[in-house]
Structure formats: structure tokens, C-alpha cells
Amino acid sequence: MTPSPRISVVVPNWNGRDLIDRCLESVRAQTIRDLEIIVVDNGSADGSAEHLRRHHPDVRLVALAVNQGFAGGVNAGVAAARGEFVALLNNDAWAAPDWLERLTARLASEPVAGACAPKIYRAEGSQPTGRLDSTGELYSIWGLPFPRGRDELDRGQYDDAKAVFAVSGAASVYRSALFAAVGPFDDDFFAYFEDVDLSFRAQLAGFSVLYEPSAVVYHRVGASSGGGMTPFGRYHFVKNSWFLFLKDVPAPLACRYLPRFLFLQVGLFWGSVRLGLLGAHVRALLRVVVSAPAMLSRRRRIQREAVRSHHEIDRMLVRELPPGIRRGRRLTKRLSAGRTAS
Numbered sequence: 601m602t603p604s605p606r607i608s609v610v611v612p613n614w615n616g617r618d619l620i621d622r623c624l625e626s627v628r629a630q631t632i633r634d635l636e637i638i639v640v641d642n643g644s645a646d647g648s649a650e651h652l653r654r655h656h657p658d659v660r661l662v663a664l665a666v667n668q669g670f671a672g673g674v675n676a677g678v679a680a681a682r683g684e685f686v687a688l689l690n691n692d693a694w695a696a697p698d699w700l701e702r703l704t705a706r707l708a709s710e711p712v713a714g715a716c717a718p719k720i721y722r723a724e725g726s727q728p729t730g731r732l733d734s735t736g737e738l739y740s741i742w743g744l745p746f747p748r749g750r751d752e753l754d755r756g757q758y759d760d761a762k763a764v765f766a767v768s769g770a771a772s773v774y775r776s777a778l779f780a781a782v783g784p785f786d787d788d789f790f791a792y793f794e795d796v797d798l799s800f801r802a803q804l805a806g807f808s809v810l811y812e813p814s815a816v817v818y819h820r821v822g823a824s825s826g827g828g829m830t831p832f833g834r835y836h837f838v839k840n841s842w843f844l845f846l847k848d849v850p851a852p853l854a855c856r857y858l859p860r861f862l863f864l865q866v867g868l869f870w871g872s873v874r875l876g877l878l879g880a881h882v883r884a885l886l887r888v889v890v891s892a893p894a895m896l897s898r899r900r901r902i903q904r905e906a907v908r909s910h911h912e913i914d915r916m917l918v919r920e921l922p923p924g925i926r927r928g929r930r931l932t933k934r935l936s937a938g939r940t941a942s
Contacts, residue, residue, distance in 0.1 A: 607635040607700055607773075609687045610677030614642040614667055616691035617651050619820070622726070624656055626694035631701045635687075636660060640677040642667045669790030670769065678779055687773045693720075693819040695771065702815035703773040706761070714778035714807030715799060717767035718815035719758065722751070725820070730754060733819045736764030736811040737796050738918045741853075743845045743861035745796040746922035764811045765916050766799030771817035778802055786843070786898075788891060792833070793840040800848040803913065804906040831880035834872060838884035841865070846888075846895040847902060850910035853917075864925070 609627050613620055620639070627637055637659045641649045643666040652661050662676050678686055685704050689695060695718075703716045720733040734747035735758040747768065749758050767774075769785075772795075782801040785794045799809050845854065845861055872881035 604682040604684075605634050605636040606683055607632060607685045607687055607704060608677075608681030608683035608776075609635055609637050609689060609700075610674055610681060611637070611639045611689050611691055612642060612670055612673040612677065613639055613644060613648055613652075613691045614673070615644045615646045615648065617644070617646045617648045620648065620652070620691045621655070622694050623689060623691050624659065626697075626699075627689065629697050630695070631698050632704070635700065636681075636683065638662060638677045638680055640664065640673040642669070642673040668787065671785040671789045671791070671794040672787045674769065675784040675787065678784060681776065684776055685773050686776055686779070688769050688771065689817070690770045690819060692821075693771055693817050695818075696816040699771070699815045699817060700773065702812050706810055706812040706815075707773060707775060710808065710810065712806065712808050713775070713810050714781075714802045715767045715772055715774045716810040716812050716815075717764060717772045718817050719754075719811075719813045720768060720771055720817045720819050721754070723818040723820045728818050732758070733821055734768040734770070735813065736809075737766035737768055737799065739765050739796060739800065739844075739916070740922060741857045741860060741917050741919055742864045742921055742925075743849075743857065744841055744864065744922050744925070745793055745844070746924070750923065758811075759813045761810070761812050761814075763808055765803065765809065766796040767809055767811075769795030769798075770819055778807055781805055781807070786847075788894070789840050789843060790836055792836045793844055797840075797844055797848060800844065801902055803916065804848070804850075804902060804908055806907040829875055829877065831877055834875075834877040834880040835884045835887075838865075838868060838872075838881055839887050841868075842884075842888040843891070843895055846892065847899045850903060850906070850913055852910045853914055864921075867925070 639652055639659050640662045643664050649663050662680055706716050707713050717736045719735055722729045722731045722733045732749040732752050732754050735749040737745050738748050739745045782805050786797055872878050
């Protein structure tokens with residue numbers, strides 16, 4: 601019997617034939633050799649599966665008939681994984697050669713740690729920009745998660761290895777034991793915030809979540825999903841912000857921060873009106889209503905099994921609004937001032 605590899609690298613792919621070669625080359629160049637590579641093709645229509653079979657025969661291909669989103673695709677890869685650690689890497693990202701070595705060493709040094717995030721830089725085309733994409737994910741008392749440091753020029757301000765609230769699913773490493781303890785990604789999220797949901801559940805279950813700045817990844821943000829403020833993005837952004845709050849926020853904190861959450865949701869609604877995305881926003885709210893019984897059922901199980909107190913969770917939350925929302929508020933104030941002056 602073939603021994604199990606130490607690390608399983610899962611790469612979700614959807615119509616990424618032109619992206620995935622560099623991603624897989626960076627995995628093969630890792631300083632750790634005891635690994636397997638699993639690519640989950642999410643019903644691509646661009647010949648990705650055939651390309652992988654022809655040019656990457658060493659890869660374990662899990663071919664899905666239809667697109668099951670990031671969450672569903674990654675779950676199929678995790679189910680096929682045999683390693684002690686499961687690493688996720690977007691098909692539009694590539695990693696430095698010691699990415700896996702650095703992250704797994706950090707996890708091995710802290711037995712209660714369930715996941716570890718690298719320093720992720722933004723890339724344009726094939727070139728790094730020097731600007732950050734994520735140094736771990738944060739969750740705000742306003743009910744929205746956001747990447748720490750996104751769009752900031754890296755000046756070493758995030759060079760301290762520390763605990764963070766959540767890891768980015770674009771390029772992080774998880775213990776397999778974490779999935780066994782808290783379950784897989786939530787398929788109903790499909791895309792966006794599913795990584796924060798998993799980390800939130802891990803925090804409640806007593807796992808710590810880490811950030812290791814010496815592990816580096818480059819990410820062409822939005823290259824695989826289209827990016828931008830699209831109806832697809834708005835739908836899942838709004839829907840999943842509600843799912844996160846309904847499922848994961850402990851009751852005392854949900855009561856305390858519900859007014860902020862609702863205030864922000866009203867702002868997002870009017871933002872959708874201004875952006876011409878009202879239809880997507882309304883569809884998201886209808887989905888929330890339909891899915892609320894299932895989310896509340898999951899909430900009861902998650903909160904019943906939680907070992908961390910709401911006081912501990914509260915200390916992990918940030919008090920400020922996400923940067924994009926803050927910029928939007930400043931822009932609205934400037935526009936209002938301009939109209940008043942005229």
C-alpha cells in the first residue's frame with residue numbers, strides 16, 4: 601500500500617486552463633516533496649480537464665460535472681485528500697518554493713493550531729505588484745469580514761507572526777483534523793466568505809488560527825472568478841454576510857452588534873441601488889429568507905459544541921468598518937458636500 605503523503609495540495613479550477621500551469625509548477629517546486637497534488641475541475645468548459653490529463657499526468661484530477669463553487673469544489677478535493685495537512689491554492693496564484701515548508705512548520709510548532717495563512721501579494725498578469733492581498737482575514741463587529749492589509753504597499757508592517765481571526769482559502773494550510781472536528785466548507789456559501797466561516801467555526805471549537813509572514817504567495821485577484829462588482833459577486837457577498845452572522849456569531853454578541861449589522865446592510869442595499877445591482881441584492885435576501893431555517897439549525901449545533909466563550913470571540917473582532925466601506929462613506933460625504941455647495 602502506498603503510504604499517505606504528509607501534505608495534500610488541493611487546487612480548485614474553473615475555466616482556468618490559461619492560469620493553472622504556473623500554479624502547478626510552483627507546487628512542484630516546493631522544498632517539501634512529500635505531497636500529492638489534487639486538482640478539482642469544477643465543470644470547466646474551456647478544456648481544462650483534457651489539458652490537465654495531457655500535460656499534468658502526475659496530478660490527481662477530480663472532475664465534477666457542474667460548477668459547485670469554491671466551497672463545493674474544495675470539499676471534493678478535501679474528501680480525496682490523504683495528507684496530515686491540506687493546502688489550498690487558487691489556480692490564479694503561485695507560491696514561493698518554501699510556502700508549504702514554512703506553513704506546516706508553524707502548524708507543527710503549535711498543536712492547537714488548525715490553520716495557517718501566508719503573506720499573499722497581489723499580482724497583475726505574471727508580475728507581483730508589491731501590494732498586499734491578505735495577511736489573514738478579520739471579522740468586524742459590523743458583521744463583515746475583510747482581508748488584513750489588502751491593497752497596502754508592503755513596508756514590513758505585517759511581518760509579525762501572530763494569531764489572526766481567519767485564513768484566506770486562496771493559499772492557506774489546514775490540519776486534516778480541523779475538517780474532521782468542525783466539518784467541511786459550507787456548500788451553501790458557494791463563493792466568498794466560506795473561508796472565514798470555516799475559520800470562525802474552528803475558533804469556536806478551540807483551534808487557533810495563525811499567520812506566518814515568511815510564507816509567500818502571489819495572487820492574480822479575480823482572475824479565476826471575474827472579480828469586480830458584478831451581479832454574481834454582489835449576490836454571494838450579501839447572502840454570505842447574512843449566513844456568517846446567522847450561523848457563527850455567539851448569541852450575546854449577535855444581540856449586541858445586530859443594530860450595527862442591520863445599519864450596514866441598509867447601506868449595502870442602497871449601494872446596490874446606486875450600482876445597478878438591485879436585482880442581485882434582492883435575490884440574495886430572498887435566498888437568506890429561504891435558507892434561514894437551515895442556517896439556524898446549523899447555528900444551534902455550532903454554538904452547542906463551542907468551547908470558546910463569547911468574551912474570547914469578542915476580543916478577536918475588530919471594531920472598525922472594512923476599508924472598502926470606509927472609502928465608500930468618505931466618497932458619499934464628498935459627493936454630498938459637492939451637491940450642497942452647488
